[in-house]
Amino acid sequence: MRRKELLELFGFECDCPRCAFELDLERGAGEALSKWTGLYSCGCGPLQASQLEALVGEAEGGVRSALRKYRAGRSLTTGEAEELEQWSLWPLVPALTQLAMRLRLDGRFSESADAWRRTERAVCSVVPLSNLHLRTQSELLLTEARRAGSAGVVEALVDRSLSCTAAAYGGGVQVWQLLQGFRMPQATIEVAARLAGSPGAGPMPCPIRHQWLTPSDVDGRRTATLRLWSAAFHCVGDVYLDASAHLLVVKASGTDGQSVTCPFEVDLEHVKTRLSRRRRCLTVTISEHCYGQFH
Ligand SMILES: [Zn+2]
Structure with missing residues (x-):
């Protein structure tokens, strides 16, 4: 349909x-x-x-x-x-x-x-x-x-x-x-x-929302895509990503940051990011770390 x-x-x-x-x-x-x-x-x-x-x-x-x-x-x-x-x-x-x-x-x-x-x-x-x-x-x-x-x-x-x-x-x-x-x-x-107006007042930090897209397999390796949205994502220079084997941490000024656990161990050599300024959306693509293989 x-x-x-x-x-x-x-x-x-x-x-x-x-x-x-x-x-x-x-x-x-x-x-x-x-x-x-x-x-x-x-x-x-x-x-x-x-x-x-x-x-x-x-x-x-x-x-x-x-x-x-x-x-x-x-x-x-x-x-x-x-x-x-x-x-x-x-x-x-x-x-x-x-x-x-x-x-x-x-x-x-x-x-x-x-x-x-x-x-x-x-x-x-x-x-x-x-x-x-x-x-x-x-x-x-x-x-x-x-x-x-x-x-x-x-x-x-x-x-x-x-x-x-x-x-x-x-x-x-x-x-x-x-x-x-x-x-x-x-x-x-x-x-x-x-x-x-509740505790701590001051300007409210801008939230970062996230969603995993359905993971897929490429040549036997799992890959997954994470989407994050925040009004604070103005331009590439504003948004920071720290990737470790099991955790992605996204920060931008005006936010409290967001930590997201990965569904598998991440190959840190192959983390890709793309920012859509129009949609205020950061897309992070990760693939699974494989031991003893060359890519
Ligand atoms: Zn379609």
């Missing part, structure tokens, strides 16, 4: 891991994906809430059963399985969004929050820290803020919203207020002010 969509819209055949995964998933799925296919990358038109719920539920159920089949023949780590699950739900984001909105309009806040949470996880797996991701987070927070007895959940969501907004657009509660807070109830804004 996705490959076809990219070919039709943009005229190229995509070989990325996500397209390859979708193709394999569809091949093995049989009829299980028919509802998912029907909702792929689109909403459902005006429907009654119960019809919308049923449709989205069937599509999610179908894709989960296709995923079980897909997993049966493969050995995946928990992390990989989780990522593939989110990838497979990504095409349902418009329909899930529609459902979450509808449930909220009907005052069903708890179910709406649940749908927003599923949407947010899928969006985060494909376009982390994008406008869409922050918007989905903000909708989830708005929904939870309206639900009775949600104080603890709201506090955790505000904390996450502050750090994601800072990672995407720069730090400080003022930035959060402009982008997210303006839509929030007063009590939620006060939670943000309290969290941002």
Whole structure:
């Protein structure tokens, strides 16, 4: 579906891991994906809430059963399985969004929050820290803020919203207020002010977020790619990487730095980095150290 969509819209055949995964998933799925296919990358038109719920539920159920089949023949780590699950739900984001909105309009806040949470996880797996991701987070927070007895959940969501907004657009509660807070109830804004002003105050360090991409094998050697995002990644000179056999440490001024454990022993001669200034994203590629071999 996705490959076809990219070919039709943009005229190229995509070989990325996500397209390859979708193709394999569809091949093995049989009829299980028919509802998912029907909702792929689109909403459902005006429907009654119960019809919308049923449709989205069937599509999610179908894709989960296709995923079980897909997993049966493969050995995946928990992390990989989780990522593939989110990838497979990504095409349902418009329909899930529609459902979450509808449930909220009907005052069903708890179910709406649940749908927003599923949407947010899928969006985060494909376009982390994008406008869409922050918007989905903000909708989830708005929904939870309206639900009775949600104080603890709201506090955790505000904390996450502050750090994601800072990672995407720069730090400080003022930035959060402009982008997210303006839509929030007063009590939620006060939670943000309290969290941002808590111990140690001073300017809030800019967070660095990271994600491993699915590792691969090249000539029998494992390689892995780590992506790190931070609004503090302005130019190559600002970002420092220390690599040791088992740990990558990334630092940039205005951040607290980030340490990431490697999935295998790193060949320190072959660590590659690339910084995208536009996306504020540092990509680090590592390969496995092999004893007694020349490369
Ligand atoms: Zn692709």
